[in-house]
Amino acid sequence: MALQRDDWLDVARKVDWEFRYVDEREVYPEVVSGSPWLSHESWKNWEEAYRNTYREYVQNQLVKDDSVFAVRDALGKAKITERLDPAWVQLAKFHNGAIALGEYAACLGELRMARFGRDGAWRTMANLGALDEIRHTQIPLMIGQDLLKFDSRFDWTHKAYHTNEWAMIAARHLFDDMFTAANALDTAIQLTFVFETGFTNLQFIAMAAMADGADDHVFEKMLASIQTDESRHAQQGHPVLRTLIENGGKEYGQYLLDKMWWRSWRIFLALTGTSMDYLTPVHARRQSFKEFMEEWINDQFLKNLEEFGLEKPWFWDQFVEELDHAHHSFQLGLYTYRQTLWFDEPVPSPEERAWLEEKYPGWTETYGSIWDNIEKMWDERGELGTLPYSLPSLCNLCQLPTAFRGPGKNTACTLEHNGRKYLFCSEPCRWIFQQQPERFAEHQSVIDRIFKGDCPTDIYAVLDWMGVEQHGKDLHNGEHPWRQKRAAVSA
Amino acid sequence: MTERSEKKLKTYSMLQTGRRLPSNYELVSSRLHYHYPHNFELSNENPVSKWYYQYRESSPLQAHDWEAFADPRSTTYRGYNELQNDKETVVDGLLREIDESNYDDELAAEWVTFLHRWYGAWRFPVHGLEMISAYVGQMAPVSRITNAGAFQSADEMRRIQRIAYRSAQLNARRGGCEPGEQKAFWEDGEPFQAVRELIERALIAYDWGEAFTVLNLVIKPHLDRLLNEELAGVLAATNGDTMLREIHFSLNEDALWHREWSRELARVAIADTPVNADRFAAWVDEWRPRAVAAVESYVSVFEQAPVRVDANGVFARITAAAEEDVKAALATPVG
Ligand SMILES: [Fe+2]
Numbered sequence: 001m002a003l004q005r006d007d008w009l010d011v012a013r014k015v016d017w018e019f020r021y022v023d024e025r026e027v028y029p030e031v032v033s034g035s036p037w038l039s040h041e042s043w044k045n046w047e048e049a050y051r052n053t054y055r056e057y058v059q060n061q062l063v064k065d066d067s068v069f070a071v072r073d074a075l076g077k078a079k080i081t082e083r084l085d086p087a088w089v090q091l092a093k094f095h096n097g098a099i100a101l102g103e104y105a106a107c108l109g110e111l112r113m114a115r116f117g118r119d120g121a122w123r124t125m126a127n128l129g130a131l132d133e134i135r136h137t138q139i140p141l142m143i144g145q146d147l148l149k150f151d152s153r154f155d156w157t158h159k160a161y162h163t164n165e166w167a168m169i170a171a172r173h174l175f176d177d178m179f180t181a182a183n184a185l186d187t188a189i190q191l192t193f194v195f196e197t198g199f200t201n202l203q204f205i206a207m208a209a210m211a212d213g214a215d216d217h218v219f220e221k222m223l224a225s226i227q228t229d230e231s232r233h234a235q236q237g238h239p240v241l242r243t244l245i246e247n248g249g250k251e252y253g254q255y256l257l258d259k260m261w262w263r264s265w266r267i268f269l270a271l272t273g274t275s276m277d278y279l280t281p282v283h284a285r286r287q288s289f290k291e292f293m294e295e296w297i298n299d300q301f302l303k304n305l306e307e308f309g310l311e312k313p314w315f316w317d318q319f320v321e322e323l324d325h326a327h328h329s330f331q332l333g334l335y336t337y338r339q340t341l342w343f344d345e346p347v348p349s350p351e352e353r354a355w356l357e358e359k360y361p362g363w364t365e366t367y368g369s370i371w372d373n374i375e376k377m378w379d380e381r382g383e384l385g386t387l388p389y390s391l392p393s394l395c396n397l398c399q400l401p402t403a404f405r406g407p408g409k410n411t412a413c414t415l416e417h418n419g420r421k422y423l424f425c426s427e428p429c430r431w432i433f434q435q436q437p438e439r440f441a442e443h444q445s446v447i448d449r450i451f452k453g454d455c456p457t458d459i460y461a462v463l464d465w466m467g468v469e470q471h472g473k474d475l476h477n478g479e480h481p482w483r484q485k486r487a488a489v490s491a
Numbered sequence: 492m493t494e495r496s497e498k499k500l501k502t503y504s505m506l507q508t509g510r511r512l513p514s515n516y517e518l519v520s521s522r523l524h525y526h527y528p529h530n531f532e533l534s535n536e537n538p539v540s541k542w543y544y545q546y547r548e549s550s551p552l553q554a555h556d557w558e559a560f561a562d563p564r565s566t567t568y569r570g571y572n573e574l575q576n577d578k579e580t581v582v583d584g585l586l587r588e589i590d591e592s593n594y595d596d597e598l599a600a601e602w603v604t605f606l607h608r609w610y611g612a613w614r615f616p617v618h619g620l621e622m623i624s625a626y627v628g629q630m631a632p633v634s635r636i637t638n639a640g641a642f643q644s645a646d647e648m649r650r651i652q653r654i655a656y657r658s659a660q661l662n663a664r665r666g667g668c669e670p671g672e673q674k675a676f677w678e679d680g681e682p683f684q685a686v687r688e689l690i691e692r693a694l695i696a697y698d699w700g701e702a703f704t705v706l707n708l709v710i711k712p713h714l715d716r717l718l719n720e721e722l723a724g725v726l727a728a729t730n731g732d733t734m735l736r737e738i739h740f741s742l743n744e745d746a747l748w749h750r751e752w753s754r755e756l757a758r759v760a761i762a763d764t765p766v767n768a769d770r771f772a773a774w775v776d777e778w779r780p781r782a783v784a785a786v787e788s789y790v791s792v793f794e795q796a797p798v799r800v801d802a803n804g805v806f807a808r809i810t811a812a813a814e815e816d817v818k819a820a821l822a823t824p825v826g
């Protein structure tokens with residue numbers, strides 16, 4: 001009779017022993033293992049809900065890869081630029097650049113937990129998580145390579161993280177804080193509990209549904225398959241948070257949660273929010289970004305918090321208010337500064353505007369009027385009239401432009417610290433900075449670097465410094481069909 | 492505004508090397524770390540950034556171009572699972588054969604006791620190897636080395652799980668050798684103590700170059716042979732346990748790859764920066780006596796098996812082969 005998994009797996013996961021020749025604190029230094037430092041006694045009941053053996057892992061992952069590659073082999077070589085909606089192709093470039101090598105950084109986070117996690121079961125799980133993240137890097141790199149011959153800006157799938165492009169600096173700053181340069185305990189809570197359990201469903205499952213609607217089945221299959229790995233290794237967060245709370249670390253747990261909720265919100269509105277509501281073809285939009293957030297993130301995640309007796313983040317009201325406008329404001333910023341991006345940005349068509357008004361009542365009054373203005377500038381002055389005259393201000397925490405203003409309301413704020421003046425897009429970003437100024441204070445935003453003379457000030461030289469050789473532009477090159485129709489009617 | 496150039500790329504611009512297109516391995520494994528050297532987007536005071544800048548950027552082991560390293564097996568994620576799934580299928584077959592025959596009934600009682608004492612507890616030191624390998628992977632300056640470290644770490648997990656399974660399987664049939672009790676042999680058994688000391692000390696060798704050297708050029712060439720080839724190989728077969736030898740033959744294939752990529756990494760490091768040979772040699776000189784002591788202390792158990800194998804012979808074979816490995820790895824490249 002073959003053994004059942006539970007007959008033997010525990011003795012393979014619970015492999016901690018008492019150190020005799022070195023001290024436990026040397027094997028798990030607090031700076032890389034995390035605070036509060038607890039002896040193994042406190043960690044020994046670490047358990048994940050769904051277990052996996054190595055044997056099952058290599059077999060299951062092979063099957064999953066086979067099904068992704070079958071779709072890629074069948075469809076991946078087809079000419080994407082003819083087959084897909086042009087705005088959707090921009091979304092794919094945006095996603096690939098922002099995600100592929102970020103996944104690889106997550107491999108380091110997993111390896112850190114595989115070494116400095118405090119129980120054998122945790123380390124075992126993290127080891128498989130590290131392999132998962134290698135997968136999440138390699139699949140998009142292969143798919144991105146297929147697309148290079150149709151659009152050379154898919155080069156950013158590989159290149160983006162190596163550049164000084166401002167959005168990529170923001171991504172690096174976030175991920176370094178979350179896991180690449182974070183200790184094992186912080187990584188478990190920030191990456192696996194908040195980011196993966198809380199948010200990645202949205203980028204991977206909700207976006208996969210939209211990819212299906214947009215007929216991009218390679219992308220759809222890739223996203224859906226990646227998320228099955230995420231939900232497995234995301235389990236690490238729960239038992240770590242539980243142990244922390246049981247040992248008097250509830251306040252710290254709440255801090256990590258609040259911090260990473262806000263930071264995740266910033267990156268998701270910037271990437272996912274704008275992608276869903278502006279780059280996805282209307283017919284493929286399953287729900288609005290706000291609806292997804294409310295249904296998939298808020299409701300689900302709040303249940304998770306109750307389980308631990310944690311509170312909603314203190315800025316909850318501001319967060320809920322931002323659901324209605326932050327990504328719309330940010331989209332205007334992306335469009336305006338499109339030359340700094342590696343993909344093109346559209347002006348919303350009348351059909352899209354109607355959809356936006358339906359999903360976000362009041363959108364037309366607040367944002368439609370600004371887009372009207374942009375169209376008017378195209379009519380009157382052409383492209384030059386639609387480009388910015390000045391550099392945006394960037395937040396010294398999230399590194400994004402301080403462009404999240406609501407109707408009639410600017411959320412930016414400042415702080416003096418050790419003689420330097422810092423700018424923040426919002427109170428929560430300032431609050432995060434203030435909790436650990438030593439972690440963030442030394443960092444220079446792109447704008448700081450420009451003023452310090454570390455990078456050029458001439459706009460085209462700045463673009464070269466950012467690595468943006470083929471500048472993003474208006475998706476229609478300014479020839480918006482609805483404007484041309486209007487012109488024809490009035491002529 | 493500058494006109495967009497429409498040149499079509501055949502591969503990612505950062506991976507272009509002359510006219511040759513990157514292989515699939517190169518395409519998915521190269522230049523994936525954005526933070527080396529000195530490039531985390533946080534204050535340098537952040538403790539984990541500092542950790543990296545100290546143990547990675549300031550390691551005595553330095554090269555101009557670590558990217559010159561390529562895994563000789565060209566392991567991709569998909570390739571890894573294919574390979575390991577095949578190996579695991581073989582081991583599944585062996586374990587099933589044990590279940591379906593009266594194999595376990597025929598093992599001598601003394602051999603069952605011996606395995607309980609001196610075999611099952613290997614999952615603890617192997618877990619140490621798994622941890623150090625994960626460390627080498629996370630500290631490596633380039634992604635191709637990180638990948639090798641991550642896959643090696645997973646291979647050690649495989650070995651732990653097969654040892655655990657086999658121990659539980661034997662206990663289910665023969666009783667009296669509860670795997671849960673085996674930690675005591677690791678923590679208190681005299682022959683294990685030098686192995687334990689070696690692993691515990693290696694866990695805190697935090698310099699990246701030192702960790703790699705200690706793990707892959709010193710410890711594993713000794714302990715992998717001791718476990719896979721001698722204990723679960725020669726000694727098991729001598730005691731009629733040929734199935735254990737077969738299982739570890741498969742596990743040892745992993746160890747052979749660990750040696751192979753490590754040899755290649757050492758070669759690249761020395762070819763790039765010749766003084767690296769001295770750095771490797773200094774670490775090897777410092778750590779080899781501990782590894783030798785570990786083997787020497789552990790091999791005494793070979794004399795406790797129902798059918799003994801000469802401990803001195805085992806010791807001599809392992810240390811000579813491990814020494815050959817290091818010599819080959821650190822040989823000055825010809826030409
Ligand atoms: Fe991932």
Ligand SMILES: [Fe+2]
Pocket residue numbers: 106133196230233
């Ligand atoms: Fe992940």
